[in-house]
Amino acid sequence: MDQSYFAVESQFAENCLVDNDKYLEMYQSSIENPQQFWAEQGKRLDWIKPYTQIKNTSYAPGDISIKWYEDGQLNACYNCIDRHLPEKANQIALIFEGDEPSQSYSITYQQLHDNVARLANGLKSLGVSKGDSVAIYMPMVCEAVYAMLACARIGAVHSVIFGGFSPKAIADRIVNCNAKVIITADEARRGGKTVPLKANVDEALSRDDVTSITNCLVFKNTGAQVAVNSSVDVCAEELMAKVPADCPPEVMNAEDPLFILYTSGSTGQPKGVMHTTGGYLVYASMTHEYIFDYKAGDVYWCAADVGWITGHSYVVYGPLANGATQVIFEGVPTYPSASRIGDVVDKHQVNILYTAPTAIRALMAKGDKAYATNNRNSLRILGSVGEPINPEAWAWYYQNIGNGQCPIMDTWWQTETGGIMITPLPGATGLKPGSATRPFFGVKPALVDSEGQILSGAASGNLVILDSWPGQARTIYGDHQRFEQTYFSAYKNMYFTGDGARRDEDGYYWITGRVDDVLNISGHRLGTAEIESALVAHPSVAEAAVVGFPHDIKGQAIYAYVTPVEGTELSETLTTELRNWVRTDLSPIATPELIHWTAGLPKTRSGKIMRRILRKIAANEFEQLGDTSTLADPSVVDALIENRLNK
Ligand code: WT7
Numbered sequence: 001m002d003q004s005y006f007a008v009e010s011q012f013a014e015n016c017l018v019d020n021d022k023y024l025e026m027y028q029s030s031i032e033n034p035q036q037f038w039a040e041q042g043k044r045l046d047w048i049k050p051y052t053q054i055k056n057t058s059y060a061p062g063d064i065s066i067k068w069y070e071d072g073q074l075n076a077c078y079n080c081i082d083r084h085l086p087e088k089a090n091q092i093a094l095i096f097e098g099d100e101p102s103q104s105y106s107i108t109y110q111q112l113h114d115n116v117a118r119l120a121n122g123l124k125s126l127g128v129s130k131g132d133s134v135a136i137y138m139p140m141v142c143e144a145v146y147a148m149l150a151c152a153r154i155g156a157v158h159s160v161i162f163g164g165f166s167p168k169a170i171a172d173r174i175v176n177c178n179a180k181v182i183i184t185a186d187e188a189r190r191g192g193k194t195v196p197l198k199a200n201v202d203e204a205l206s207r208d209d210v211t212s213i214t215n216c217l218v219f220k221n222t223g224a225q226v227a228v229n230s231s232v233d234v235c236a237e238e239l240m241a242k243v244p245a246d247c248p249p250e251v252m253n254a255e256d257p258l259f260i261l262y263t264s265g266s267t268g269q270p271k272g273v274m275h276t277t278g279g280y281l282v283y284a285s286m287t288h289e290y291i292f293d294y295k296a297g298d299v300y301w302c303a304a305d306v307g308w309i310t311g312h313s314y315v316v317y318g319p320l321a322n323g324a325t326q327v328i329f330e331g332v333p334t335y336p337s338a339s340r341i342g343d344v345v346d347k348h349q350v351n352i353l354y355t356a357p358t359a360i361r362a363l364m365a366k367g368d369k370a371y372a373t374n375n376r377n378s379l380r381i382l383g384s385v386g387e388p389i390n391p392e393a394w395a396w397y398y399q400n401i402g403n404g405q406c407p408i409m410d411t412w413w414q415t416e417t418g419g420i421m422i423t424p425l426p427g428a429t430g431l432k433p434g435s436a437t438r439p440f441f442g443v444k445p446a447l448v449d450s451e452g453q454i455l456s457g458a459a460s461g462n463l464v465i466l467d468s469w470p471g472q473a474r475t476i477y478g479d480h481q482r483f484e485q486t487y488f489s490a491y492k493n494m495y496f497t498g499d500g501a502r503r504d505e506d507g508y509y510w511i512t513g514r515v516d517d518v519l520n521i522s523g524h525r526l527g528t529a530e531i532e533s534a535l536v537a538h539p540s541v542a543e544a545a546v547v548g549f550p551h552d553i554k555g556q557a558i559y560a561y562v563t564p565v566e567g568t569e570l571s572e573t574l575t576t577e578l579r580n581w582v583r584t585d586l587s588p589i590a591t592p593e594l595i596h597w598t599a600g601l602p603k604t605r606s607g608k609i610m611r612r613i614l615r616k617i618a619a620n621e622f623e624q625l626g627d628t629s630t631l632a633d634p635s636v637v638d639a640l641i642e643n644r645l646n647k
Pocket of ligand 1: 263309310384411412497520525
């Protein structure tokens, strides 16, 4: 069998929403007449006041302005819940699957409504109103979904902080968005371990710069005893029991903020990517329906955490706007055993599974244990997100999880794009393992060279998007100038993604990875600058330079070159201490895999660290280091090669 191209089977295509002819026709109309195309698509939502304006966007230097459906009014929570109630009150919305397989239950749309309305009323009773920011630091449980939707219901802007982040990261985010309330739980469970969420929040709130929080709303999850600060803490269950299950949704303008989500860039502090209400929801809903071919009755499972954009668009807003039934998974793919994913698929008869290459590689490493005890016959469509999927992992996912029957949607997108941008459609696109294939409707990708010249035909270059789409981020919260600088200044009148890509002779895109100083560790974005500042904050560290290197399961792992402060005694203990330091300062994901102590770093005479060289040495590819003649002290390189840690 040819393993490099998988055509769409015609019988399969017949049962899908879109076949290739329809894709081509719809794509063309979306590009030729975006106003008309998106006017039509906007109708998938219920609007309180219908829009008459559709697209009003500018990428002009000095005037980056993105507005969609700007005179329309709607409520995102209403669209995700209330409008489904007449038909689907008793349909299951959420199937909870806990960290332990014994913990599972279902929530109907009516129950979802009641829980969300109570929590919304609870937030109101704490003084939260339209436009206020609310931080959410939760385990991956149904209550996290309630929290996000409760904010949307009353027009509060949520800022979800991934449950793996440190107290410092929580504090930074609270300060940046000026959050009034934080919603958390006693503890999270992950892979049989617990994470002390409430204690982390307490530590964040105790910092001097955190002054905006008036209340901390605490859900019971594990039931662990946690410290209670009676002037701030409120028991979420008690509060919800006191208020009615009826809360009229706030009328929101299409361009009112829906949420802020922090993500790493190549410089400085994480940025608060801001998404608004109307365009985002249209895009999340449309992409979810078409890319996963979601039809009423399907059981859908996106195994992402709500702490990431994937959880926002493809756990909460997309599927719920479409009235879907979906699995909410608290655990990890390999707990209690490597068969967990397949077991959950069988248990809940999942039809559509959306996960990440890093999870697939982790299962792959366990051999047939992942699939020998389950049959996964219910599956129809698979999805992949977060990083390029290597052809070996693709083939393994296809054969062993999908039984060779289910097309894999390799979806390329970003926190900033709000929804999927380059992707196959199940009934339309022949697959090439490792390629995200073709643009979604309304998306106009291009490749440019370093001067910004658009390349035609088969080519490699930097990936840009030439025009706006409804799901696009509107700004970086509080710093519109950084928004322009980051995304619109490299190439005029284009959105720069930060990724490199190749386009083949069939017009398929192959994402090759970041071209900036951003790492992708297990599908999570981390800026090298953030990790370096965490390292140099340690008293024994004088200077640090961080690069990524290839890793079998994580895709990329962190290699840190560290210069000690003079007189420091190097030891295993110090290395371990430094790894833990970064772990607690940033997050476990940011823990350096390798720490290479060195007396010097390769710098140019002007003092710039030559990361290119460090990347090569970290990858154990030091034969071709390229030109090193501009280095201030070329002998540094020999010492680094000699002592390299990845052999
Ligand atoms: C970066 C965005 C999109 C939600 C999860 C990550 C990389 C993402 C793919 C893919 C190759 C991918 C890119 C992108 N990426 N999906 N299918 N193939 N690369 O969101 O944290 O904003 O990261 O993830 O490098 O720029 P994010």
